[in-house]
Amino acid sequence: MNESLPIITAQTHTPEYLLHKYWARKPHNVISWFLHSLVPTGGTVLDPFCGSGVVLREAQKAGFLSVGLDINPIAVLNTKVLTNPPDADQFSFVVRKILSEAEDKIKESYSLPNKKTIKYLVHISKAQCPSCKEWILSSQCSKKGVKYFCPLCGSSLKFNMSAFSGSKISSACVENEKALETNLEFLKLQETNSASPLFDVSTESYNFPLVENRRILIYPGMETKDLFTVRNFNILCHFAAEFEKIQEKSLRHAAMLFLTASVAQCSRLIPCRNNLSTGGPAWSVPGFWVPSKHLETNPLIHLYARLNKFEKGLARLNHPPAAIHPVIQNTDCLNYLKNNPVKADLIFLDPPYGDNVPYTEFSAMWNSFLKIQPDLELDFSVSDRMARESSWTRYRDKLNQLLSMAPQILNPLGHLLITFNNNDLKAWEALLKALQTNHFQCSYVTYVIPAVISSKAQFSPGGSYISDIYSVYSYVPHAAPSFSLECVTSALIKCAAVRDYRIAKNLALRTIMIEWIQNNISCSLLQEIPNLLSSLFQIKKEICEYTGPKDKTYVPLKTSTRLYAKKLLENGPCNWNDLYRNTASEFLEYGFLDPNELRSYLEGHVIFSKDRCMAYKE
Numbered sequence: 142m143n144e145s146l147p148i149i150t151a152q153t154h155t156p157e158y159l160l161h162k163y164w165a166r167k168p169h170n171v172i173s174w175f176l177h178s179l180v181p182t183g184g185t186v187l188d189p190f191c192g193s194g195v196v197l198r199e200a201q202k203a204g205f206l207s208v209g210l211d212i213n214p215i216a217v218l219n220t221k222v223l224t225n226p227p228d229a230d231q232f233s234f235v236v237r238k239i240l241s242e243a244e245d246k247i248k249e250s251y252s253l254p255n256k257k258t259i260k261y262l263v264h265i266s267k268a269q270c271p272s273c274k275e276w277i278l279s280s281q282c283s284k285k286g287v288k289y290f291c292p293l294c295g296s297s298l299k300f301n302m303s304a305f306s307g308s309k310i311s312s313a314c315v316e317n318e319k320a321l322e323t324n325l326e327f328l329k330l331q332e333t334n335s336a337s338p339l340f341d342v343s344t345e346s347y348n349f350p351l352v353e354n355r356r357i358l359i360y361p362g363m364e365t366k367d368l369f370t371v372r373n374f375n376i377l378c379h380f381a382a383e384f385e386k387i388q389e390k391s392l393r394h395a396a397m398l399f400l401t402a403s404v405a406q407c408s409r410l411i412p413c414r415n416n417l418s419t420g421g422p423a424w425s426v427p428g429f430w431v432p433s434k435h436l437e438t439n440p441l442i443h444l445y446a447r448l449n450k451f452e453k454g455l456a457r458l459n460h461p462p463a464a465i466h467p468v469i470q471n472t473d474c475l476n477y478l479k480n481n482p483v484k485a486d487l488i489f490l491d492p493p494y495g496d497n498v499p500y501t502e503f504s505a506m507w508n509s510f511l512k513i514q515p516d517l518e519l520d521f522s523v524s525d526r527m528a529r530e531s532s533w534t535r536y537r538d539k540l541n542q543l544l545s546m547a548p549q550i551l552n553p554l555g556h557l558l559i560t561f562n563n564n565d566l567k568a569w570e571a572l573l574k575a576l577q578t579n580h581f582q583c584s585y586v587t588y589v590i591p592a593v594i595s596s597k598a599q600f601s602p603g604g605s606y607i608s609d610i611y612s613v614y615s616y617v618p619h620a621a622p623s624f625s626l627e628c629v630t631s632a633l634i635k636c637a638a639v640r641d642y643r644i645a646k647n648l649a650l651r652t653i654m655i656e657w658i659q660n661n662i663s664c665s666l667l668q669e670i671p672n673l674l675s676s677l678f679q680i681k682k683e684i685c686e687y688t689g690p691k692d693k694t695y696v697p698l699k700t701s702t703r704l705y706a707k708k709l710l711e712n713g714p715c716n717w718n719d720l721y722r723n724t725a726s727e728f729l730e731y732g733f734l735d736p737n738e739l740r741s742y743l744e745g746h747v748i749f750s751k752d753r754c755m756a757y758k759e
Contacts, residue, residue: 151591154169156454164193166193173203175487192220208485221394225463237448239380262310262331265309266432267300270296301358338375346512350363354502368429400510403440409431410424412432523568536571540572558612558614573667588610625662677689698728707757
């Protein structure tokens with residue numbers, strides 16, 4: 142790795158980048174650093190998968206022209222709002238007026254006879270037993286692992302969406318009350334309300350079939366409305382219809398983005414855990430899982446909470462007003478670039494990571510409220526909605542088609558900036574083959590250390606690697622890949638040597654890929670990685686134990702990091718995140734330090750107080 146390059150520390154997302162919970166938001170300061178480093182004054186940036194819109198917004202701020210493409214309607218809407226926001230005060234006035242006009246009706250529906258307002262209701266899923274034909278609640282069943290069994294005949298029951306047949310309300314969380322309301326008469330009234338529409342609106346225009354994909358829990362026949370109670374789907378459709386009537390385009394776009402950002406919390410996708418008093422966590426499960434015990438939340442709670450965040454974000458977007466507006470198209474990048482000549486100084490490439498996340502399919506619920514579902518045949522992602530090998534073949538072909546256009550798109554001194562993070566060798570093979578086939582050579586690779594290091598990443602026993610890899614490529618017509626694995630072997634041995642010759646397999650894979658792309662090693666050799674690992678290590682339960690001759694001159698990493706921490710703490714206490722980032726940067730030549738790895742080295746030597754490192758003790 143080029144040691145002159147900085148190890149960039151990401152900053153937390155500012156309010157304008159938190160308008161919507163779209164996945165894979167890139168850190169704005171990292172994108173800004175690369176743009177200013179790689180794009181000349183007055184230059185142009187192309188983002189063929191514009192996603193969360195961060196690249197186009199940062200390009201706009203820097204005074205660069207930009208073109209953003211995406212087949213996902215919600216991604217395009219998000220990008221449009223970021224780069225052409227409405228006046229924040231006008232947005233607030235219009236949206237609050239529409240919400241207030243419906244508020245009394247919603248409050249009345251979400252009230253108990255004693256006039257107390259309901260925050261959320263707890264639903265228990267029900268299903269009909271295939272054997273005894275009785276209707277059974279999931280709470281009545283015995284369980285063995287994740288399997289449910291009928292209390293009457295012992296038959297196996299399913300409560301996922303393949304067998305979902307409605308639910309029964311078991312309790313209600315009421316404002317200013319700690320105990321859940323369980324009065325049967327009150328709950329019976331809510332059963333009726335939950336199954337009844339409130340507003341005169343055509344919900345079918347917002348109801349779309351969901352494409353079957355068992356991996357993300359979409360079963361045959363599922364539709365958008367199945368993810369909601371009748372009442373909440375009706376309420377959300379009412380607001381969608383009202384927002385559609387807004388004449389001013391930027392206001393309408395922002396209002397629709399605001400609504401879609403709120404719908405997941407109003408769905409059946411939120412589990413009930415530990416008698417939550419807050420209304421439940423965010424939608425975080427990677428799929429459309431309706432828990433057997435889930436929430437129906439009063440939509441007003443989430444709409445007003447989201448509105449407060451939106452107002453803060455829009456206020457930042459308005460200062461100063463943008464002077465340059467990007468070209469943004471809801472379209473397939475391949476077809477667009479074939480028919481529309483684009484010249485760019487930088488192509489930012491954040492392609493779908495193989496089959497990691499099918500973003501477009503995950504967005505189906507949001508896109509339903511926009512009344513648009515994209516053509517999934519144009520999607521690059523590998524998906525279980527089709528035969529796996531066919532899906533991988535299409536992924537490889539589409540990446541190659543895109544990169545075959547890149548030499549004509551890029552100006553003579555232009556670059557590709559790629560972020561890609563995947564341990565699946567098939568995904569790496571597809572990307573590297575497309576790059577090498579089309580004569581792109583890596584100029585340098587660097588890491589981005591995230592702004593927030595989650596507790597899961599810090600304390601996961603398996604060592605959850607959390608850094609992003611950014612690589613910069615140039616078009617070199619006569620570039621020839623290397624066929625030597627010597628640098629990879631040396632890096633692996635060095636990485637293992639400072640760790641008592643035992644490393645996590647995912648660290649080994651990460652080390653391999655960094656060396657691979659930095660040294661432009663032929664993608665045809667990727668199939669040799671398993672053999673390379675087995676020639677150096679004995680692998681047991683994701684741990685690689687080095688089997689070759691050991692060099693005792695290496696200083697153990699635990700010793701080096703302790704001495705480094707001691708030196709840092711001589712200047713007084715510091716945040717754990719700061720200590721971690723500085724240490725990870727200092728010892729990068731030995732493979733990327735995982736947070737929980739460093740923490741294990743420092744336990745007993747650094748005095749911790751929550752997220753603060755107070756002092757070093759011998």
